[in-house]
Amino acid sequence: MKPSMIVPSVVFMVLAASWSGGAQPGGPGAGRDAAPVAAPGPVETYTGRSVLRVETRTPAELMAVMALAEDVWTHTPRVGPLDVMVTPDRAGAVRAYAAARGLPVEVMIPDVASAVREERARIERSNLARGLGWYEDFKDLTQVYAKVDELVAAHPAMASQAVIGQGHEGRPIRVLRISAPDSPENPRAGRRQVIFTGTQHAREWVSPMTVMYIAETLLNAYGSDPDVRAAMDSIEFLIVPVVNPDGYTFSWTNQRMWRKNRRNNGNGSFGVDTNRNFPYQWGGEGASGNTGNDTYRGPSAGSEPETQAVMALANAAPRLDAHIDFHSYSQLILSPWGYTSSLPPDAALFDDLNARMASAILATWGQTYVGGPSYTTIYPASGVMPDWMYGARGALSWTIELRDTGQFGFILPADQILPCAQENFNAVMELAGFVQSPVSISFPGGIPSERPAGAPASFGVTVSAWNDTVASAALWYRRAGEAAFVSAPLESLGGTAYRATLPASSCGVVTEFYIEASGVSGRSGRAPAGAPGVFFASSAADRVVVFADACEGVNGWAVGAPGDAATTGLWSNDVPQATAAQPGNQVTPGGARCWITDGRAGAGVGTYDVDGGATTLTSPRFSALGPSGWINPRVTLAYWRWYSNDRGSNPNTNSMPVLISNDDGATWSPVELVAENAGRWVEKRWDLAGVGGGGVVPTDRMRLRFVARDLTGAIVEAAVDEVSVAVTGCPPNPADFNGDGFIDFFDLDAFIECFEGGACPEGKTADFNGDGFIDFFDLDAFVEAFENG
Numbered sequence: 102m103k104p105s106m107i108v109p110s111v112v113f114m115v116l117a118a119s120w121s122g123g124a125q126p127g128g129p130g131a132g133r134d135a136a137p138v139a140a141p142g143p144v145e146t147y148t149g150r151s152v153l154r155v156e157t158r159t160p161a162e163l164m165a166v167m168a169l170a171e172d173v174w175t176h177t178p179r180v181g182p183l184d185v186m187v188t189p190d191r192a193g194a195v196r197a198y199a200a201a202r203g204l205p206v207e208v209m210i211p212d213v214a215s216a217v218r219e220e221r222a223r224i225e226r227s228n229l230a231r232g233l234g235w236y237e238d239f240k241d242l243t244q245v246y247a248k249v250d251e252l253v254a255a256h257p258a259m260a261s262q263a264v265i266g267q268g269h270e271g272r273p274i275r276v277l278r279i280s281a282p283d284s285p286e287n288p289r290a291g292r293r294q295v296i297f298t299g300t301q302h303a304r305e306w307v308s309p310m311t312v313m314y315i316a317e318t319l320l321n322a323y324g325s326d327p328d329v330r331a332a333m334d335s336i337e338f339l340i341v342p343v344v345n346p347d348g349y350t351f352s353w354t355n356q357r358m359w360r361k362n363r364r365n366n367g368n369g370s371f372g373v374d375t376n377r378n379f380p381y382q383w384g385g386e387g388a389s390g391n392t393g394n395d396t397y398r399g400p401s402a403g404s405e406p407e408t409q410a411v412m413a414l415a416n417a418a419p420r421l422d423a424h425i426d427f428h429s430y431s432q433l434i435l436s437p438w439g440y441t442s443s444l445p446p447d448a449a450l451f452d453d454l455n456a457r458m459a460s461a462i463l464a465t466w467g468q469t470y471v472g473g474p475s476y477t478t479i480y481p482a483s484g485v486m487p488d489w490m491y492g493a494r495g496a497l498s499w500t501i502e503l504r505d506t507g508q509f510g511f512i513l514p515a516d517q518i519l520p521c522a523q524e525n526f527n528a529v530m531e532l533a534g535f536v537q538s539p540v541s542i543s544f545p546g547g548i549p550s551e552r553p554a555g556a557p558a559s560f561g562v563t564v565s566a567w568n569d570t571v572a573s574a575a576l577w578y579r580r581a582g583e584a585a586f587v588s589a590p591l592e593s594l595g596g597t598a599y600r601a602t603l604p605a606s607s608c609g610v611v612t613e614f615y616i617e618a619s620g621v622s623g624r625s626g627r628a629p630a631g632a633p634g635v636f637f638a639s640s641a642a643d644r645v646v647v648f649a650d651a652c653e654g655v656n657g658w659a660v661g662a663p664g665d666a667a668t669t670g671l672w673s674n675d676v677p678q679a680t681a682a683q684p685g686n687q688v689t690p691g692g693a694r695c696w697i698t699d700g701r702a703g704a705g706v707g708t709y710d711v712d713g714g715a716t717t718l719t720s721p722r723f724s725a726l727g728p729s730g731w732i733n734p735r736v737t738l739a740y741w742r743w744y745s746n747d748r749g750s751n752p753n754t755n756s757m758p759v760l761i762s763n764d765d766g767a768t769w770s771p772v773e774l775v776a777e778n779a780g781r782w783v784e785k786r787w788d789l790a791g792v793g794g795g796g797v798v799p800t801d802r803m804r805l806r807f808v809a810r811d812l813t814g815a816i817v818e819a820a821v822d823e824v825s826v827a828v829t830g831c832p833p834n835p836a837d838f839n840g841d842g843f844i845d846f847f848d849l850d851a852f853i854e855c856f857e858g859g860a861c862p863e864g865k866t867a868d869f870n871g872d873g874f875i876d877f878f879d880l881d882a883f884v885e886a887f888e889n890g
């Protein structure tokens with residue numbers, strides 16, 4: 102893309118002169134900041150310019166529109182909507198090109214000149230007004246640095262500042278260091294570190310505002326907000342509000358749409374895009390070697406003083422965990438990499454944190470920020486600050502593109518500054534939460550929500566700590582109703598793998614538990630998050646399999662039902678032969694057969710598939726009842742199935758009902774309607790109480806049915822294997838003396854009445870130990886059973 106043209110305007114230069122008081126260094130800190138200032142140059146007024154959004158569909162169209170544009174506003178352009186600023190004649194050319202190609206064009210800003218003028222007039226008015234909040238309008242470099250001075254003066258124990266470098270024109274780059282007061286119990290030198298940077302790109306004016314809001318809120322809310330206090334107690338925040346002070350100033354004094362720094366490239370062009378200058382994968386995709394380009398990468402890797410200042414800051418932060426570079430606009434949360442589509446080693450962690458920050462933002466003012474790796478979420482960009490922070494410095498790092506999504510672009514209405522800053526403060530607090538607790542705990546095989554009674558239950562736990570080493574990991578558990586959790590260390594299986602073991606419990610007992618792990622840095626994490634206030638639960642139960650068929654023979658299953666019209670592909674108990682649509686294997690270990698809609702492969706995929714209508718497979722009658730008297734029985738139906746309807750003509754036009762009957766086939770309830778072309782065997786498990794909408798009452802006259810059908814002349818194949826029904830529950834407990842399903846005070850009451858010669862519950866006797874005598878030993882046995890639950 103071309104550098105912005107310079108169009109002098111006498112009228113505008115007069116206006117500009119009246120702003121210069123606010124745009125030059127001065128005020129508090131001016132002594133330290135005194136620096137050469139660029140000679141006043143021509144002021145760009147953007148006369149006649151408009152911003153168009155063109156919907157491009159191909160890289161060629163993208164390149165063509167970019168070539169016609171005077172300035173590309175879309176932060177990192179790609180095929181799709183492209184925002185471009187155009188001169189009046191270029192607008193005509195863009196429109197003509199778009200019309201010829203049938204590309205939609207939307208006018209985003211009809212008159213950039215008046216938008217810039219109005220923005221300036223509004224800022225002037227709010228500068229004149231007294232008592233307005235600092236975030237009610239944009240602030241130039243002097244005002245930003247005056248605010249930095251104010252914050253340091255107001256919070257001397259928590260805030261300090263330093264100059265970490267200066268631009269080519271000499272303006273200082275300042276950092277604010279913010280953390281809770283140093284103390285012997287919590288020395289500042291031991292705290293984790295997080296860097297926030299703003300204003301690498303000059304025209305992105307909401308960036309310094311947002312970064313300053315984050316700094317000020319951390320300081321002001323320390324005394325009142327427990328989350329802020331916790332973050333400040335354990336993290337030192339290094340905050341650079343303006344990485345590019347020369348460019349930022351130039352965007353106030355000369356060219357509102359300036360992006361780069363102010364290097365004199367020696368050929369009439371100015372500026373390096375410092376966000377293409379970092380020495381990690383410098384010079385790759387998405388960065389220009391052309392000095393006039395807005396993404397000019399600079400003469401060499403790390404050549405720019407702004408780049409070097411940020412690198413020196415990060416290299417002097419030994420406990421650096423995370424970094425965010427704030428830009429505008431587009432509302433994106435961009436994680437590495439920018440230079441390649443390959444995923445970074447911490448891709449899963451980035452996905453998780455992208456989502457956490459996006460939901461914190463959404464919860465603030467309802468704004469959507471899209472998260473993802475830079476390269477694929479926007480476009481390739483190499484030599485960017487976050488790639489260096491992550492790739493070279495080892496810190497989790499992001500670019501956040503702030504508001505908006507293009508309606509106003511860089512000329513964001515002032516009333517959006519505060520909400521933009523607030524929503525991003527919440528994202529930052531989410532990240533700070535992770536830095537305080539970077540321990541990840543997951544369960545590769547799931548949680549044992551139900552386990553066999555009377556035996557310990559082990560399950561796998563994966564524990565890792567980002568930028569840390571796991572020092573301890575423990576299971577905390579208690580019987581439901583008890584007050585205190587007790588702990589047992591997890592068994593290390595090497596690497597991130599651990600094993601937790603819940604102790605044996607008698608049937609019906611619910612055990613509540615959570616996992617806690619700590620890193621050597623002292624930071625810990627828990628699963629579930631929020632433990633011990635929230636926890637997992639596992640109930641101990643007995644389990645009996647009441648029906649099981651490995652489908653290795655016909656075993657009473659029946660093929661055919663009234664209405665069946667299939668002419669080929671009828672259900673048969675076969676050794677399956679693979680085709681593109683049916684499996685060449687079955688599920689039973691050591692087995693050979695399954696139920697399948699004709700297991701033969703035939704000459705082609707359509708030879709033995711289901712044709713002409715339905716074919717129905719019905720199970721033999723079975724009982725789904727558990728042992729009599731069981732407490733809280735739960736019936737689980739399980740089977741493996743294969744289904745294919747995505748090959749050949751009319752794909753995805755059929756489905757396979759799975760039905761269950763509890764009255765020997767007189768009526769049927771739906772279990773599922775299979776349309777999933779998984780391309781593999783899929784195991785399904787159903788709780789009978791949740792089947793068919795209201796659940797199916799278990800009886801001793803159950804049947805199960807699979808209806809494969811082709812109603813559209815398509816390729817349909819289906820198979821079924823390993824069908825089983827199990828009942829979990831608990832045998833009646835003798836301590837449930839009144840038989841109401843609970844063991845409580847009323848059982849004790851009922852037993853004592855019976856023991857003393859009063860009424861006994863039906864079928865119960867006070868001879869609790871069954872020794873033929875009613876005596877003290879019966880009372881003793883009952884109390885023991887009662888206490889064991």
Ligand SMILES: [Zn+2]
Nearest residue numbers: 302305428429
């Ligand atoms: Zn930017």
